[in-house]
Amino acid sequence: MNIEHKIIAATVAAVKELYQQDLPENQVNLQDTRAEFEGQITIVVFPVVRFSKKSPEATATDLGEYLVANIEEVTAFNVVKGFLNLSIADAYWVNLFNTDLLNPSFGVFSPNGKKVMVEYSSPNTNKPLHLGHVRNNLLGYSVAELLKASGYDVVKVNLVNDRGIHICKSMLAWQKWGNGETPESSLMKGDHLVGKYYVIFDKEYKKEIEALKLEGQTEEEAKKNAPLIKEAQKMLQDWEAGVPEVIELWKTMNGWVYDGFAVSYKNLGVDFDKYYYESNTYLLGKGTVDEGLEKGVFFKKPDGSVWIDLTADGLDQKLVLRADGTSVYITQDLGTAQMKYDDFKMDESIYVVGNEQDYHFKVLFLILEKLGKSWATGLHHLSYGMVDLPSGKMKSREGTVVDADDLVAEMIDTAKAKTEALGKVNDFDEEEKERLYYNIGMGALKYFLLKVEPKKRLLFDPAESIDFQGNTGPFIQYTHARIKSLLLKAGYDFAHAGVADAEITATEKEMIMLLAKYPNEIQSAAKTHSPAVLANYLYEVAKMFNKFYHETPPIIKEENEAVKKHRLNLSFVTAEVLKRGMRILGIAVPERM
C-alpha cells in the first residue's frame, strides 16, 4: 500500500475514533505540499470540518497528531490555516525509489486486453501537406503511442481522400497546361507538383468567373457556369463511370502524390497499420441507410431524399442520402465506420480530425447510436484547434500555407546552425551529424506542436523561429544527453548498479516524488488523449534534473559510495523517463548533443 492510501485510510479511521463520524474516502483531499512549507503531502481539512465540528486548525491538529502516532512513515506535521502538512520519512522515499522506480518495469503497463483504432492524417491527394496536417499527424501518432504505452492494442489507420471534385481539378489543370510534366522532368516532389496544378486550376477558374461577371452574371451563377468547373464535374462523372483515360490519369497523379507523402511521413516519423481509400469506400453507407429506414430511425421525404430528425437531441434534421440516391459525406462515414468495425472489432475508435468537423462527428456518432450499434459508445472525436498564422487562417489555394516539407527542412537547418555554433560534436562523422540535426530539429518542432492542449488553437509565426531554449524539445533532449554523458564518465552500468540506502537531499526527495508520477501521467494523458499532459510533465522532470545537477557537487567525485550510487541511479531513472516519454511524443533523445 502506498503512502497516499495509508494516509486516506488512517484519516477515515481518525475521524471515526476522534469524532465518531463516517468520513467518506473521497472527502480526504490530498495534494503536494507547496515548496514554501515543511512536508511533502498535505491534507486539505476543510471537508473534514463538517464531521469534526471544530475549527479547521483544531481539526488539522487532531488529525496530525493521530497520523504521526499511527503511521510509521509520518514523522511530523504542521498546520497552516486549514492545511495539514505531513512530513514523510526520508527512508520511505528512498525505499520507494529503490523498489518501484528502479524496477525496469516502472511505468510499463501490461496489456489491458482492449483494442483501439486511431485514424489520423487522412489527407487529400490534391495538394501537399501543410502545418495543419503536421499537427494532425503528430497528434495522431502520439496519441496512438500513448495508448500503446498504457496497455492498449492499437491500430493506426489512414483514410485517404483520393477522389472527388478537388482531385479532378488538379487532373484537369495538368491535362490542359501540364505539357506532360512529371515529378522527374520537373524535379518536383509529386505532391507538390499536383498541388501546383490545383492552384493553377483555381487561378484559371477565377479568371473565368470574372469574365462571366463582366457579362452580367452574378457571382453564384458565374461559379456554376464557368466552363472549367463544368469540365471538372464531367471528369468526376467519367471517373465514376470508369472511363479508362480518366482512371489512368487519376492513378498516375495519385501515384505521384503517394510518393511525395511517403517522404513527408518518413520525415515526420509517422506510420500506419492500414490505409483506407475513399475511392473504395465512397459508395458504402447505402446499406446503412436502408437499415435505418427499416428500423424507422430515418425517414424519406416526398422527393425521395432520406433524413434523420435529431431535433429532440438539440441538433437539426440531417440529410443522409440525396434524392437522386447519391451519397453525402456522412453516408460514406456511416458505411466506413461499419467497415472499420467489421475489420477490427475494436473497443474504441478515435478520429483525429480538426474542430471544424465537431458537428459532423456529433451527428455521426449519434446516428450510429440510434441505429443500435453496440460499438458506437466507443467512438471518439479527437478534435484539435486550427493552426493559425499571425495573418489568420492558412489557405492552400491562396498560397498562405506553411508547407510541411519546407518547415521540416528549415528546422533541420536551424538545428544544424545552432549545434555547429556550440561546437560540441565536432568529432561526429557526417552521418551522426545529420541524424543529430534531424533529431534536434524535429524535436523542437514536435514538442512545439504537442505541448499545446489539442483543443486549443495554435499560433505559429513563420517570422519567429521555434525556440531551442527553455520549455522546448531540445532542452529535454539536452538534459537527457547531459545525463548520458554523466553516466558514461562515471562508468555507470544499470545492470550492476544495485540499490543504495543513502541520505537524500530535499531536491532529491522532490525528484523522487516527481518521477514517481510518471505512470499516472501516462495514464491520464492516454485517458484524455492529450500528449500535452505528458509533454509538460517531461519538461518539469528535465527542469528538476537540471536544478539537481547544478546544485549537487560533482557526483563522480562523491566519496560516500552509497550517496554516489544513489545519485547515479536517480540520474539514470530520470534519463529513462525522459527517453521513454519523449519516444511517446515521437521524439528521439540523443546520447550526445
Add this chain to the structure above:
RNA sequence: GCCUUGGUAGCUCAGUUGGAUAGAGCAACGGUUUUCUAAACCGUGGGUCAGGGGUUCGAAUCCCUUCCAGGGUACCA
C-alpha cells in the same frame, strides 16, 4: 439568429477535476563556468485570470450574463 470552442504576464503556453500568496518559457535587466555538457542554473521586474453578477469556508476552475475571437449551421468534405 442558433449551436459550439476558446479568452490567464508584452509574446507563447501550464494550472493536478473547487484549495494556500495564479506558475513556466521567450523577450528585458542583473548574476553564475580552474568542478561531471552554460541548448544550463540563480535572481529582478511584469497579472482587473476578458467584464459583471451568483453559488461557498474557498472560484482562473462551477452557474448566469455581456463583450471579443475561431469554427459550424440541413443535399461541400
